[in-house]
Amino acid sequence: MAFEQSRYQDPVTYKMTPAMIRARRPFFAKNMFGLGILLGVTAGVYGYTYNFLHRDGDFSDVPIPPIDAKELEQLKKEYEEHKKQRDE
Numbered sequence: 001m002a003f004e005q006s007r008y009q010d011p012v013t014y015k016m017t018p019a020m021i022r023a024r025r026p027f028f029a030k031n032m033f034g035l036g037i038l039l040g041v042t043a044g045v046y047g048y049t050y051n052f053l054h055r056d057g058d059f060s061d062v063p064i065p066p067i068d069a070k071e072l073e074q075l076k077k078e079y080e081e082h083k084k085q086r087d088e
Helices: 018-053 069-087
Strands: none
Touching: none
16 A cells, blocks of 8 residues: 555655656656646746836825924834833
C-alpha cells in the first residue's frame, strides 16, 4: 500500500529506473513547453501589476491646502500628547 517499494525507483538510491526515464521521455518537451507558458503568463501578470502600481504622480494634481502657524502648533501639541500616552 503506502509503504510498498515502487517498481520505478531504485530501492537503494530512490532514483528513477531506466524504464521510468524511458516512459517519461516522450512527455518531457510538452511538459517543458507548458511550464514555459505558465511561467511566462505568471511573470507577465506580476510585471504588469508592478508597473501599474509603481506609476509616479498619483496625487500630483491634488492641491495641498496651506496650514497656518496656529493649526500647526495645535497639531504638534496633539501629536506629543498622543505620543506620551502611547509610550506609557
